Amino acid sequence: MKKNFQERIAHALSISTDTKIFEMGRGDAVKAPAVFQKCFPGRKAMVVADIHTWPVLGEKVYALLRDAGVVTEKYIIDKEVFHAEWKYVEMVDRLVEGDLAGAKRIEDDAQHQEADAEKAFVPASDDFYILVSVGSGVINDLCKLCSHHHGQSYLTLPTAASVDGYSSFGASISYQHSKQTFSCPAPVAIIADTDIIAAAPKEMTAAGYADLAAKVPAGAEWMIADFVGSEPIIPEAWHVLQDYLDDFLSRPEAVAAGDPDAIADIFEGLTLSGIAMQAARSSRPASCCDHLFSHILDMTEHRYNGKLQSHGFQVAVGTMTMCAVFDELFKLDLTQIDVDACVKAWPTLEQEQQRALEVFKDFPAPRLGYTQITQKYEDAGEVRRQLEKLKAEWPALKEKLQGQVWPFARMQAAFKAAGAPYDPSMIGVSRVQLRDMFPKVQLMRFRYNLLDLAKRGGFYDAIVNPVFAKGGAWEI
Numbered sequence: 001m002k003k004n005f006q007e008r009i010a011h012a013l014s015i016s017t018d019t020k021i022f023e024m025g026r027g028d029a030v031k032a033p034a035v036f037q038k039c040f041p042g043r044k045a046m047v048v049a050d051i052h053t054w055p056v057l058g059e060k061v062y063a064l065l066r067d068a069g070v071v072t073e074k075y076i077i078d079k080e081v082f083h084a085e086w087k088y089v090e091m092v093d094r095l096v097e098g099d100l101a102g103a104k105r106i107e108d109d110a111q112h113q114e115a116d117a118e119k120a121f122v123p124a125s126d127d128f129y130i131l132v133s134v135g136s137g138v139i140n141d142l143c144k145l146c147s148h149h150h151g152q153s154y155l156t157l158p159t160a161a162s163v164d165g166y167s168s169f170g171a172s173i174s175y176q177h178s179k180q181t182f183s184c185p186a187p188v189a190i191i192a193d194t195d196i197i198a199a200a201p202k203e204m205t206a207a208g209y210a211d212l213a214a215k216v217p218a219g220a221e222w223m224i225a226d227f228v229g230s231e232p233i234i235p236e237a238w239h240v241l242q243d244y245l246d247d248f249l250s251r252p253e254a255v256a257a258g259d260p261d262a263i264a265d266i267f268e269g270l271t272l273s274g275i276a277m278q279a280a281r282s283s284r285p286a287s288c289c290d291h292l293f294s295h296i297l298d299m300t301e302h303r304y305n306g307k308l309q310s311h312g313f314q315v316a317v318g319t320m321t322m323c324a325v326f327d328e329l330f331k332l333d334l335t336q337i338d339v340d341a342c343v344k345a346w347p348t349l350e351q352e353q354q355r356a357l358e359v360f361k362d363f364p365a366p367r368l369g370y371t372q373i374t375q376k377y378e379d380a381g382e383v384r385r386q387l388e389k390l391k392a393e394w395p396a397l398k399e400k401l402q403g404q405v406w407p408f409a410r411m412q413a414a415f416k417a418a419g420a421p422y423d424p425s426m427i428g429v430s431r432v433q434l435r436d437m438f439p440k441v442q443l444m445r446f447r448y449n450l451l452d453l454a455k456r457g458g459f460y461d462a463i464v465n466p467v468f469a470k471g472g473a474w475e476i
């Protein structure tokens with residue numbers, strides 16, 4: 001039985017570990033003072049916005065809190081564009097402590113030297129300001145991590161349905177030239193005013209659509225990890241989002257047209273994705289290879305027309321690509337695998353480490369593949385067990401995967417309708433570049449993925465090469 005909106009939210013909050021309040025509706029920003037006073041009685045508020053989100057919502061929230069008698073300060077990040085860099089973490093850390101001038105000094109310091117991330121933690125105090133994040137993914141991630149540094153939570157008011165990070169644990173921040181996920185709890189309260197969110201720039205909503213759609217192939221890869229016994233599916237974390245995912249994604253045209261209800265569906269889906277991650281205490285429910293293409297682009301500071309591309313737009317390319325790889329997988333008859341030959345051909349750990357060093361030798365993080373493959377390497381005995389299971393149970397597994405993943409053509413059409421990129425060239429990535437990312441994608445995360453299974457079964461080339469061959473999704 002499918003749940004209605006109220007039931008879905010109540011259930012989601014019952015399994016979330018951090019988030020206790022999720023309000024979503026038209027004009028819901030007015031609930032900010034009541035929610036703040038309920039979660040943080042007697043505390044001071046610091047509204048954090050930027051020059052775009054202040055006029056859209058920050059100013060209103062600031063006034064509402066003040067009118068309700070909450071001691072409230074504000075900080076408006078005075079940048080046209082800024083990214084989740086460690087410098088801004090230090091800036092927001094000062095805001096929690098009420099040091100507005102110190103924050104401004106850090107913001108304006110073009111030569112800022114990054115401080116030690118380990119030393120950012122301080123004992124909690126009732127004198128600290130509670131952060132009220134008014135903005136999209138970056139401001140939210142900064143507020144999330146800085147609240148954690150001070151042993152407290154925060155309130156977030158998203159201004160766009162652009163990412164699933166509002167409700168996820170962890171913050172994605174560039175530190176020492178590499179994008180890292182810092183562990184930190186999700187906000188205790190989220191207030192999504194759908195009038196505001198529906199009015200966000202169209203490309204932000206399209207990016208959110210793509211980030212949500214990534215859960216389609218990511219779910220299929222979780223099924224594979226579950227099948228081999230590497231990461232069993234956690235039923236609560238699966239059902240909270242996956243039972244409704246196709247429904248949420250079913251109106252891409254309406255999303256592109258700015259329909260508040262369709263965009264509310266995207267926002268709800270993204271929020272449930274974050275809650276699935278809270279319940280699983282892992283990003284497994286929300287990402288797999290689909291996201292790793294984006295991580296490569298982040299780590300190499302890929303730009304198109306001089307601009308870094310949004311998380312969702314990069315993920316769109318990874319998502320379509322993985323759908324194309326699954327299309328090729330379904331053409332194979334894996335009941336015919338020669339298990340003995342595959343086990344015989346299985347490399348040693350040393351060989352795999354050597355390959356990883358070779359694949360990543362010109363990458364900004366040259367040892368990344370080495371450390372990850374060392375963590376996920378399995379010996380020939382385990383590979384035999386997995387392949388025998390695959391050979392025996394392929395028809396049933398194939399049917400399950402086909403019920404989960406969308407064909408490439410369907411995903412591409414949905415992205416086109418939603419206003420998301422539907423070809424890698426739309427974010428400045430050539431098909432050759434995309435093809436050449438595959439060896440890194442397979443190796444760059446300890447997490448078991450479809451490409452790992454294909455390496456074991458000797459069908460890696462059979463599912464990757466046709467994607468770029470004549471008649472393939474990304475024919476070169």
Ligand SMILES: [Zn+2]
Nearest residue numbers: 164211311315
């Ligand atoms: Zn994402």
